[in-house]
Amino acid sequence: MAAKISALRSQVEQALAGRVSAPFTYRDRNVFPTVATGIPEIDALTGGLPRGALTEIFGPACSGGTSFLFSALGARTGHDEACALIDGSDTFDPCSAAAAGVDLKKLLWVRCHSIEQTLRATDLLLQSGGFGFIAVDVSDISPKLVRHVPLDSWFRFRRAVEDTPTILLLLSRESNAKTCASLVLQLQGHAVHWRKPGRAADSSSGANTRANSYVGDERHSPAWLLEGLEARAEVLRSRMQPPAVESLAHHKVLPLKVSRNAGREAGAIFKTKTNWDSLGIASAENKSK
Amino acid sequence: MAFASIYVPQFMVQAVLRTEPQLRAGALALVDGTPPLVRVIDANDSAWRAGIQMGMAKSQVAQFLGVEIRNRSQSKEAAAHAALLDLGWSVSPRMENTAADTIVLDLAGLNSLFGSDEEIAGDLSRRALSLGLATNVAAAANIEVAIHAARGFTGVTVIPDGEESRRIGVLPVHVLFPSEESLATLDRWGIKTCGDLAALPLLELSERLGQEGVRLHELARGASVRSLVLAEPSLSFREELELDTAEEELEPVSFLLGRLLDQLCARLQARAQAATAIHLRFDLGDLFEKDAEIIKRNSPPDDNQKIYRKGLTLPVAMRDSKMLLKLLRLQLQSDPPPGSIVKIILVAEPSRRRAAQSGLFVPSSPDPEKLELTVARLAKLVGSANVGSPELVDTHRPGEFRMSRFRPPANEEPPRRKSKNGTELAIAKPAANEPPSRRSSVGFRMFRPRLPATIELHDGVPSRVFFRGVYGSVIAASGPWRTSGDWWREDFWLQDEWDIEVWVNSPSARIIHTRNSFSALDSNPQQQTAAPSGTYCIYFDVTAQSWFVRGMYD
Numbered sequence: 001m002a003a004k005i006s007a008l009r010s011q012v013e014q015a016l017a018g019r020v021s022a023p024f025t026y027r028d029r030n031v032f033p034t035v036a037t038g039i040p041e042i043d044a045l046t047g048g049l050p051r052g053a054l055t056e057i058f059g060p061a062c063s064g065g066t067s068f069l070f071s072a073l074g075a076r077t078g079h080d081e082a083c084a085l086i087d088g089s090d091t092f093d094p095c096s097a098a099a100a101g102v103d104l105k106k107l108l109w110v111r112c113h114s115i116e117q118t119l120r121a122t123d124l125l126l127q128s129g130g131f132g133f134i135a136v137d138v139s140d141i142s143p144k145l146v147r148h149v150p151l152d153s154w155f156r157f158r159r160a161v162e163d164t165p166t167i168l169l170l171l172s173r174e175s176n177a178k179t180c181a182s183l184v185l186q187l188q189g190h191a192v193h194w195r196k197p198g199r200a201a202d203s204s205s206g207a208n209t210r211a212n213s214y215v216g217d218e219r220h221s222p223a224w225l226l227e228g229l230e231a232r233a234e235v236l237r238s239r240m241q242p243p244a245v246e247s248l249a250h251h252k253v254l255p256l257k258v259s260r261n262a263g264r265e266a267g268a269i270f271k272t273k274t275n276w277d278s279l280g281i282a283s284a285e286n287k288s289k
Numbered sequence: 290m291a292f293a294s295i296y297v298p299q300f301m302v303q304a305v306l307r308t309e310p311q312l313r314a315g316a317l318a319l320v321d322g323t324p325p326l327v328r329v330i331d332a333n334d335s336a337w338r339a340g341i342q343m344g345m346a347k348s349q350v351a352q353f354l355g356v357e358i359r360n361r362s363q364s365k366e367a368a369a370h371a372a373l374l375d376l377g378w379s380v381s382p383r384m385e386n387t388a389a390d391t392i393v394l395d396l397a398g399l400n401s402l403f404g405s406d407e408e409i410a411g412d413l414s415r416r417a418l419s420l421g422l423a424t425n426v427a428a429a430a431n432i433e434v435a436i437h438a439a440r441g442f443t444g445v446t447v448i449p450d451g452e453e454s455r456r457i458g459v460l461p462v463h464v465l466f467p468s469e470e471s472l473a474t475l476d477r478w479g480i481k482t483c484g485d486l487a488a489l490p491l492l493e494l495s496e497r498l499g500q501e502g503v504r505l506h507e508l509a510r511g512a513s514v515r516s517l518v519l520a521e522p523s524l525s526f527r528e529e530l531e532l533d534t535a536e537e538e539l540e541p542v543s544f545l546l547g548r549l550l551d552q553l554c555a556r557l558q559a560r561a562q563a564a565t566a567i568h569l570r571f572d573l574g575d576l577f578e579k580d581a582e583i584i585k586r587n588s589p590p591d592d593n594q595k596i597y598r599k600g601l602t603l604p605v606a607m608r609d610s611k612m613l614l615k616l617l618r619l620q621l622q623s624d625p626p627p628g629s630i631v632k633i634i635l636v637a638e639p640s641r642r643r644a645a646q647s648g649l650f651v652p653s654s655p656d657p658e659k660l661e662l663t664v665a666r667l668a669k670l671v672g673s674a675n676v677g678s679p680e681l682v683d684t685h686r687p688g689e690f691r692m693s694r695f696r697p698p699a700n701e702e703p704p705r706r707k708s709k710n711g712t713e714l715a716i717a718k719p720a721a722n723e724p725p726s727r728r729s730s731v732g733f734r735m736f737r738p739r740l741p742a743t744i745e746l747h748d749g750v751p752s753r754v755f756f757r758g759v760y761g762s763v764i765a766a767s768g769p770w771r772t773s774g775d776w777w778r779e780d781f782w783l784q785d786e787w788d789i790e791v792w793v794n795s796p797s798a799r800i801i802h803t804r805n806s807f808s809a810l811d812s813n814p815q816q817q818t819a820a821p822s823g824t825y826c827i828y829f830d831v832t833a834q835s836w837f838v839r840g841m842y843d
Binding site: 038039061062063064065066067068069070071079080081082090091092093094095096097098099100101104105106107108109110111112113117120121124125127128129130131132139140165189192194222223224225226228229270271272273274 | 651652653654655656659660662663664666667670671675676677678679680681688690692695696697698729730731732733734735736737750765766767768769787788790822823824840841842843
């Protein structure tokens with residue numbers, strides 16, 4: 001019996017020779033090396049971004065997705081990794097990205113104008129290889145169009161990055177990659193922070209969480225500055241085993257709950273800050289005065 | 290001291306065969322002259338065997354089945370000669386450019402590098418084949434003996450010192466290049482070989498043939514002594530191909546480009562060089578009707594209309610002909626030539642090939658050659674202006690940037706410094722070890738093109754806003770922040786900018802904003818009050834007297 005099994009094994013191995021290197025060797029696809037996102041709260045929540053896997057971040061407009069993207073790009077370019085951004089609707093702002101710490105020289109920006117271009121560009125970059133981080137931003141493409149992307153496209157992308165050190169990040173308004181994503185994170189806008197000029201940050205700031213023009217106990221004034229946004233992140237799906245984080249020596253890492261129901265409970269709130277001194281979108285000197 | 294002579298037999302035919310290697314198997318006759326007096330000037334062995342004769346008219350040659358006819362091409366001969374020179378310089382810096390089909394190399398000091406003279410001669414023959422040339426190679430201690438042996442013996446010949454007279458004695462007299470008159474005289478005397486000529490008494494020979502007789506006698510004995518006339522090394526890589534019939538389709542032209550690139554890369558390899566740029570030029574025949582009209586309208590008539598140029602600038606020096614062909618094809622497909630092609634010229638800018646030592650512990654980086662191809666494909670997909678690295682420009686104009694070429698981070702070990710005890714230490718980059726900041730910067734999404742907006746003002750402050758399906762009340766506004774600049778230019782700007790937080794009212798927008806948390810809204814009143822709002826940057830363009838949305842804080 002054992003001899004028959006052995007013969008059968010060798011027969012299968014010979015048939016798959018050249019295509020599959022070791023068909024009977026178990027490969028644990030849930031063990032991913034992870035890297036920091038640049039946002040400590042998210043790193044504590046998820047364990048970081050998995051390499052060799054597809055990560056999906058989705059949420060409505062103004063929910064912090066772009067801030068998350070800039071943080072991740074800043075962290076990766078800071079580590080001398082080649083990064084690529086496939087911008088589905090040409091909305092990337094280099095000025096604010098540079099202000100967020102993204103080294104633009106290490107970023108390949110592909111400005112697409114349709115979902116077809118976006119998917120084709122993603123295919124080309126994944127085939128090229130060598131990139132440490134590839135972000136696909138389809139946030140401003142109509143959700144209806146993105147929803148019609150066949151699931152096998154996402155599956156193909158996932159397979160293309162498997163066993164490579166590439167982090168593939170999909171940024172969208174809705175969850176589209178479904179089970180192809182190893183980590184799915186939902187973002188939700190939580191609050192907008194305004195600050196009275198001339199006072200130190202956080203000392204007199206207030207957050208708009210209700211539909212009125214009051215900030216804290218004071219009526220909002222046009223002279224106030226936009227200080228930052230606050231967003232809430234929830235892990236909807238994670239295939240990762242408890243992470244072995246590369247760069248989280250400075251932060252306490254929370255154990256990640258893997259089950260779906262438990263995953264929905266896992267959430268974190270992170271804050272972003274407007275960097276008026278270096279942001280080029282407006283007269284920085286005027287706003288910071 | 291030894292010299293090696295490399296001779297290309299039937300040089301004109303080989304120059305053609307080098308660009309059309311598929312003709313090697315068949316019979317080929319080369320014709321030249323002004324119509325209708327076009328005559329055969331050379332042919333390959335198969336053609337001679339088929340009955341082709343020197344001076345035969347082209348119309349007569351056309352009667353032979355299976356004999357290909359080609360016009361003599363001086364550009365192909367020039368390229369073949371350049372390849373022959375590259376072959377010589379690939380082995381020795383001391384080289385004589387004896388004739389279009391002959392070069393002589395000084396082999397002194399090369400034995401320790403390449404082996405014995407026999408091995409060097411064999412190596413030269415193999416290298417010549419890789420450049421598309423079948424050659425005779427002869428090595429001897431005497432320059433003239435090496436030249437004559439290469440012209441007379443097929444393949445590789447090595448003549449030991451002292452045997453020159455005996456070895457070249459069997460060669461026919463014409464290898465010594467006597468004048469026609471002297472050759473006829475020698476023929477009348479029955480002198481057929483160099484040995485016969487060397488056996489004649491010198492005094493009587495000089496009385497009858499003069500100084501030429503003395504020279505021929507010296508050459509026949511292998512006793513001529515002269516110095517090598519050194520050629521000046523040059524790094525010029527140019528390949529040309531004239532087409533017998535104008536070609537309109539890109540596909541067959543790509544095939545020819547591939548051949549030229551193969552030859553160009555073989556020559557670059559022979560000189561241990563690689564290309565940093567490739568310049569392509571097409572001489573055009575008839576322009577296509579539509580393009581001809583456009584060109585006529587847009588430019589004054591001159592000869593430049595019939596020249597099409599393309600440049601391929603490479604991020605790293607490379608000599609992979611297949612890769613270069615793919616890049617050229619992508620460029621040609623995105624901007625095809627406006628007419629039929631009659632001549633192709635390829636010029637390579639040479640440079641030393643890159644030598645990089647990758648580090649084991651540095652992040653992986655895209656292969657520059659592969660990346661160049663990917664970027665070219667992306668440029669074809671989205672337009673060349675839409676691929677690259679963004680670069681900030683020194684201006685306050687909102688949203689201003691330019692695209693530059695993407696250069697991946699060098700995959701090299703970090704620079705090292707010496708420690709006090711002399712050991713080398715890697716210099717760590719500060720960014721790699723710094724703890725991440727506690728608060729990230731707000732991301733901003735720029736709407737391109739800018740979105741027109743309808744804004745309602747209350748006491749000069751935006752109170753309601755409507756743009757691209759977003760309709761809502763402004764619950765917080767910050768501004769106006771006036772910016773202006775470039776007043777001396779036509780496209781100056783003068784804007785009053787506001788940052789606004791909008792409570793979205795429109796049902797469609799609410800669905801878009803809250804689709805993913807819709808089910809949770811009813812059960813979670815806190816979320817219900819917080820979810821459907823957005824923070825935008827709007828501005829009033831004073832020059833256009835209109836409101837626009839610049840982008841969204843996200």
